[in-house]
Amino acid sequence: IRLGILGSGSGSNMQAIVDAIDSGELNAEIALVLSDNPDGFILERAQKAGIPNAVIDCHGFKTKFPDAAQAAIGQQLKDAGVELVCLAGFMRLVKAPLLEAFPNRIINIHPSLLPNFPGLEAWVQAVEAGARESGCTVHYVDAGMDTGPIIMQAMVPVMGDDTASSLHQRIQVEEHRLYPAAINHISEQLR
Numbered sequence: 039i040r041l042g043i044l045g046s047g048s049g050s051n052m053q054a055i056v057d058a059i060d061s062g063e064l065n066a067e068i069a070l071v072l073s074d075n076p077d078g079f080i081l082e083r084a085q086k087a088g089i090p091n092a093v094i095d096c097h098g099f100k101t102k103f104p105d106a107a108q109a110a111i112g113q114q115l116k117d118a119g120v121e122l123v124c125l126a127g128f129m130r131l132v133k134a135p136l137l138e139a140f141p142n143r144i145i146n147i148h149p150s151l152l153p154n155f156p157g158l159e160a161w162v163q164a165v166e167a168g169a170r171e172s173g174c175t176v177h178y179v180d181a182g183m184d185t186g187p188i189i190m191q192a193m194v195p196v197m198g199d200d201t202a203s204s205l206h207q208r209i210q211v212e213e214h215r216l217y218p219a220a221i222n223h224i225s226e227q228l229r
């Protein structure tokens with residue numbers, strides 16, 4: 039399966055996908071990595087792995103993802119032969135122009151057991167709520183925020199002495215296992 043990956047930050051989930059492909063665990067190919075953040079480490083990781091990559095032009099908007107930009111990305115991903123779009127720490131909300139270019143073919147990884155703690159910094163939310171467990175979720179993307187159908191989840195315990203950052207680290211270990219597994223699962227269903 040040919041993947042397109044969209045991210046804004048460190049790209050550790052993208053790296054986990056690259057590593058799973060290299061080790062033969064995941065039968066996929068990353069066709070294109072796109073970042074709305076020109077300084078995102080995800081772009082450096084893509085360069086290092088020899089994967090085509092580019093910056094998304096959001097027309098100067100800090101958080102908004104203009105329709106024209108979404109349509110342009112849709113076209114760029116199509117041109118690259120992308121079959122499944124994976125959001126990996128992508129901080130803008132995907133809407134109609136991109137959703138319609140890839141119906142049921144956009145997935146996201148979120149650092150909580152959805153529907154609990156959607157939105158930003160879910161690991162902070164979990165610690166502040168005194169949750170006893172949290173985890174991560176891979177789900178299809180719809181027009182809501184972290185609301186689409188769930189594909190796979192992994193649970194992690196929240197310890198009494200956890201800080202937001204220690205919990206996030208524990209969740210990320212599971213994310214890096216879960217995301218490649220979920221992509222494998224989808225690609226087998228599509229075959």
Ligand code: GRF
Pocket residue numbers: 045046047048049050051052126127128147148149210213
């Ligand atoms: C992950 O925790 C992911 O669940 C969330 O943003 C973070 C991205 O991390 N959506 P990275 O850029 O993959 O390292």
